[in-house]
Amino acid sequence: xxxxxxxxxxxxxxxxxxxxxxxxxxxxxxxxxxxxxxxxxxxxxxxxxxxxxxxxxxxxxxxxxxxxxxxxxxxxxxxxxxxxxxxxxxxxxxxxxxxxxxxxxxxxxxxxxxxxxxxxxxxxxxxxxxxxxxxxxxxxxxxxxxxxxxxxxxxxxxxxxxxxxxxxxxxxxxxxxxxxxxxxxxxxxxxxxx
Amino acid sequence: xxxxxxxxxxxxxxxxxxxxxxxxxxxxxxxxxxxxxxxxxxxxxxxxxxxxxxxxxxxxxxxxxxxxxxxxxxxxxxxxxxxxxxxxxxxxxxxxxxxxxxxxxxxxxxxxxxxxxxxxxxxxxxxxxxxxxxxxxxxxxxxxxxxxxxxxxxxxxxxxxxxxxxxxxxxxxxxxxxxxxxxxxx
Numbered sequence: 001x002x003x004x005x006x007x008x009x010x011x012x013x014x015x016x017x018x019x020x021x022x023x024x025x026x027x028x029x030x031x032x033x034x035x036x037x038x039x040x041x042x043x044x045x046x047x048x049x050x051x052x053x054x055x056x057x058x059x060x061x062x063x064x065x066x067x068x069x070x071x072x073x074x075x076x077x078x079x080x081x082x083x084x085x086x087x088x089x090x091x092x093x094x095x096x097x098x099x100x101x102x103x104x105x106x107x108x109x110x111x112x113x114x115x116x117x118x119x120x121x122x123x124x125x126x127x128x129x130x131x132x133x134x135x136x137x138x139x140x141x142x143x144x145x146x147x148x149x150x151x152x153x154x155x156x157x158x159x160x161x162x163x164x165x166x167x168x169x170x171x172x173x174x175x176x177x178x179x180x181x182x183x184x185x186x187x188x189x190x191x192x193x194x
Numbered sequence: 195x196x197x198x199x200x201x202x203x204x205x206x207x208x209x210x211x212x213x214x215x216x217x218x219x220x221x222x223x224x225x226x227x228x229x230x231x232x233x234x235x236x237x238x239x240x241x242x243x244x245x246x247x248x249x250x251x252x253x254x255x256x257x258x259x260x261x262x263x264x265x266x267x268x269x270x271x272x273x274x275x276x277x278x279x280x281x282x283x284x285x286x287x288x289x290x291x292x293x294x295x296x297x298x299x300x301x302x303x304x305x306x307x308x309x310x311x312x313x314x315x316x317x318x319x320x321x322x323x324x325x326x327x328x329x330x331x332x333x334x335x336x337x338x339x340x341x342x343x344x345x346x347x348x349x350x351x352x353x354x355x356x357x358x359x360x361x362x363x364x365x366x367x368x369x370x371x372x373x374x375x376x377x378x379x380x
Binding site: 013019021023024025026027028029030032033034036037039040041044054057058059061062065066069097098099100124 | 207210211212213214215216217218220221222223224225227228229232242246249250253254257284285286287310313314315316329
């Protein structure tokens with residue numbers, strides 16, 4: 001077999017070649033890890049708002065790195081400058097890489113100009129999670145909201161991103177919607193670009 | 195009913211749902227970073243990672259036994275083999291190898307060449323005491339605990355610290371006989 005032998009040691013992690021991103025681990029390994037993340041954070045906070053914030057912060061770090069990785073590997077170092085461009089990047093490329101499929105839908109908010117929504121029937125991170133009644137509207141999708149916020153922030157589109165459950169008729173589990181509210185400057189810039 | 199033959203790690207891995215390893219790697223990185231920010235002491239972080247791994251291990255063993263159909267292991271050698279070949283493959287998608295058996299057959303080393311937890315990771319100088327993958331040692335310890343084997347798992351070599359592979363030493367401390375929660379004669 002060609003190439004068998006010790007793996008070449010690189011002095012700096014940045015010199016190592018990037019793999020193609022096709023390696024996989026089992027879903028249950030990820031689910032166990034995510035559940036430990038949530039459980040650990042539960043011990044560190046007193047209320048749900050803070051728990052959501054901590055999950056979002058964890059996701060933010062993931063999002064920033066995902067943006068760097070994907071821009072370099074999949075997009076040839078070109079960056080998006082238009083709003084719709086970055087939204088469709090998040091909705092298709094980022095979702096496809098992280099969750100194996102494109103997001104279910106991308107919609108523009110009807111009430112406000114600066115709101116967009118990405119919806120998913122069942123978020124991967126919520127697959128094995130059930131929320132007790134006393135936690136109210138807590139959604140572990142806050143982690144995914146953090147990932148989206150990390151990607152958008154890194155790309156120069158600051159936004160406030162939150163995750164919400166939207167009950168659907170005829171379905172037992174509610175749909176999850178990631179609500180993206182862009183900052184003022186993004187809309188001004190977008191208007192100027194025409 | 196005839197006993198079902200145990201399945202190989204590859205066969206199981208091909209049949210279960212999988213996610214992108216990079217999501218897994220980045221999530222683990224986020225966890226380690228959160229721990230470092232909260233706890234600050236490297237030893238505390240190592241302990242917390244081990245504890246989280248233990249919590250995962252005690253639940254992971256159920257899934258492992260359910261999906262892999264392995265029969266009861268005759269001795270610790272077989273156990274270690276099963277962990278390396280089936281367990282690691284099934285959950286992390288990588289195969290580990292077992293070496294360095296001692297004379298009594300109670301201590302061995304599990305060698306991991308690829309480790310999906312450490313993609314893109316470099317340890318800065320002030321965190322050289324951190325066992326980044328300590329969650330793995332907790333997982334193995336927790337899983338073995340649930341099948342009545344008390345073990346001690348330590349890191350011998352760590353690729354993030356300059357070695358070429360990851361080497362875990364698993365030492366069987368004792369086999370605890372199964373206890374029934376009720377007395378037979380009552």
